[in-house]
Amino acid sequence: MKVILAEYAGFCFGVKRAINTAQKAAAKAKGKIYTYGPLIHNPQVVQKFEKAGVHAVSNIKKVGKGASLVIRTHGVPPETEKEFARKALNIVDATCPFVKKAQKLAAGLEHEGYQTVIIGEAHHPEVKGILGYTGNKAVVIGSSAEAHKIKKCGKIGVVVQTTQSMDKFLKIVSLLMDKAPEIRVFNTICDATKKRQESALKLAGKVDIMIVVGGKNSANTKHLAELCEERGVPTYHIEGALELKKSWFTGKKVAGVTAGASTPDWIIKTVIKTINAPA
Ligand code: SF4
Structure with missing residues (x-):
């Protein structure tokens, strides 16, 4: 064969960067160290970190004050960051810069009065994070059928989950063209x-x-x-x-x-x- x-x-740039960041943080940490959710979507890598004492948590109630907490590549909504700060956690931010860019663009669109649309999977942590940057006002659509349901309005601003397929992105954007006289589209699919x-x-x-x-x-x-x-x-x-x-x-x-x-x-x-x- x-x-x-x-x-x-x-491995992409963002994942390599997150793993390096978490390894360095683990080596330096004086107290306990956690990742907020599995560091990356790979069970074998997550197990290796577990063995090295870096545990994944989905609820920060389980994290004691002053512990280190690594934010993974997908990022988190601003309100979650504030919650971490209130708990005085030592935050290690491994959010991928491509995700940060999508968060910033979505926040800017919302600020400028666009009906922000995020093309992506509603349940995905990256999309939840981006949504948070619009004050949870954006609409998340994951299919052409959902694009058809968007109400007509004055102006629509679009960002896309960094890992979506270009085909789907283009299909949905073409359907949105009919929904507002002004459409601003940012292609935030990562390189x-x-x-x-x-x-x-x-x-x-x-x-x-x-x-x-x-x-x-x-x-x-x-x-x-x-x-x-x-x-x-x-x-x-x-x-x-x-x-x-x-x-x-x-x-x-x-x-x-x-x-x-x-x-x-x-x-x-x-x-x-x-x-x-x-x-
Ligand atoms: S946004 Fe792209 S480069 Fe960044 S972690 Fe995700 S896949 Fe990797």
Whole structure:
């Protein structure tokens, strides 16, 4: 079996930065150290941090005063930051600069009187954070059907979750054009996402099967798998080599591998090695 790895796959700039930041903070921390939610959407990396004494918490009531708390790449709403400050926590901010940019643009649109629209997944922490920067006044839409439901108004401002697919973004924006005479659109899809999506699509066009590696709860990994599927190639989304099934590869000559922005290199390498292992 020939295996080709996508030109851009695996850890992005924001994830590498968050991991380095958390490691340095853990080395320096005098008291307990936590991450607000899992640091990245990858269970293996989160387990490694747990073993090193950096625990993920979803409720800061469990965090004692003065402890260190790492904010992950997705960021948090301003009211959550204030809550951290009230608890006198030592905050280590690993919010990705691309996410910060989307937060700032959304806040600016709201301030300038636009009906802000966030294109993305309403339940995703990044989207919740951006929404917070609009005073929770923005509308979140995740599909064309939801775009149709937007009420007509004077002016609409748009930002998009950093890991959305360009296709979906463009489709929804074109539907919004009908909703207001003035539309201001910021394409806040990050560069790492764009590159991973483009190279996955390119690869999917020339292989018999695509294996997409990454956390099942990782938005950008899920979008990579959706894109490859839409391209018409049999696609499997796995978190690690143990999930690979020999039957998937029967009759196939070339396999493509790609991975989400929160998938470590060693997991990608193990997957490639396992596909290549003799039957
Ligand atoms: S996927 Fe993009 S926005 Fe998310 S952490 Fe990576 S670089 Fe930042």
